Amino acid sequence: MEVIRVKDYDGMSEEAASILVERINRLDNPVLGLATGSTPEGLYKRLIEEYKQGNVSFKNVKSFNLDEYVGLEKNDPNSYYYFMKEKLFDHVDISLENVRVPNGVASDLQQECKDHEAAIQASGGIDVQLLGIGANGHIGFNEPGTPFSSKTQVVDLDESTIEANSRFFDSIEDVPTQAVSMGIETIMNSKEILLLISGAGKAEALDRLINGDVTEDLPASVLKNHPNVTVIADDAAFTVIDSK
Numbered sequence: 665m666e667v668i669r670v671k672d673y674d675g676m677s678e679e680a681a682s683i684l685v686e687r688i689n690r691l692d693n694p695v696l697g698l699a700t701g702s703t704p705e706g707l708y709k710r711l712i713e714e715y716k717q718g719n720v721s722f723k724n725v726k727s728f729n730l731d732e733y734v735g736l737e738k739n740d741p742n743s744y745y746y747f748m749k750e751k752l753f754d755h756v757d758i759s760l761e762n763v764r765v766p767n768g769v770a771s772d773l774q775q776e777c778k779d780h781e782a783a784i785q786a787s788g789g790i791d792v793q794l795l796g797i798g799a800n801g802h803i804g805f806n807e808p809g810t811p812f813s814s815k816t817q818v819v820d821l822d823e824s825t826i827e828a829n830s831r832f833f834d835s836i837e838d839v840p841t842q843a844v845s846m847g848i849e850t851i852m853n854s855k856e857i858l859l860l861i862s863g864a865g866k867a868e869a870l871d872r873l874i875n876g877d878v879t880e881d882l883p884a885s886v887l888k889n890h891p892n893v894t895v896i897a898d899d900a901a902f903t904v905i906d907s908k
């Protein structure tokens with residue numbers, strides 16, 4: 665695991681954007697694993713800028729999103745499909761036929777999980793998977809205790825995750841309690857992984873990731889077993905480590 669320390673959120677976004685632009689330009693048919701949340705928003709803004717300046721094209725890009733809330737329609741402003749359209753897809757030359765966000769309202773969710781998994785495999789696998797991290801160490805929506813051998817599945821959200829994500833909803837009762845999430849094994853099958861960590865709220869998770877054991881209690885710790893992971897973390901995320 666290579667760890668790149670940057671000054672702040674902007675520095676993290678800039679570093680991540682330059683890595684992604686390089687990969688997209690280098691690969692003939694790049695397959696990206698995309699994430700939602702506040703963390704990658706700045707990165708997506710920069711990718712849009714790079715696209716507008718003619719430095720990158722998404723014409724040949726395929727993408728798979730990590731997760732989606734169960735029960736939210738594509739046009740629900742809180743769905744991750746909506747997020748991706750608003751924050752990235754609508755502003756670059758990616759074809760919507762080439763993007764796949766799990767369908768959280770599929771009539772057969774188990775089948776939807778299998779389809780997501782199969783579509784990733786059929787694409788040849790994810791070249792670069794982007795990840796954020798939950799304060800409890802979750803990746804995607806794989807909460808502490810999720811087996812490392814998990815594939816795309818329907819998951820129950822932790823109380824703390826529901827609380828953390830309630831900031832986007834009118835009330836905490838509106839936050840879905842389940843999601844479809846790529847599994848940990850699905851994530852680990854990616855050829856390269858970029859983990860972005862920003863802010864003091866993630867400082868404990870970063871400390872546990874860097875200084876702790878590989879354990880299902882901290883889902884992100886599995887990344888230490890992957891041969892090609894880059895963590896980009898800002899000064900605020902280092903506050904717990906720095907205080908030791």
Ligand code: GLP
Pocket residue numbers: 699700701702703704730731795796797798799803804805825829
């Ligand atoms: C959410 C998402 C994750 C994300 C994490 C952190 O629940 N499912 O993919 O990495 O929580 O979110 P944020 O970046 O807003 O802190």
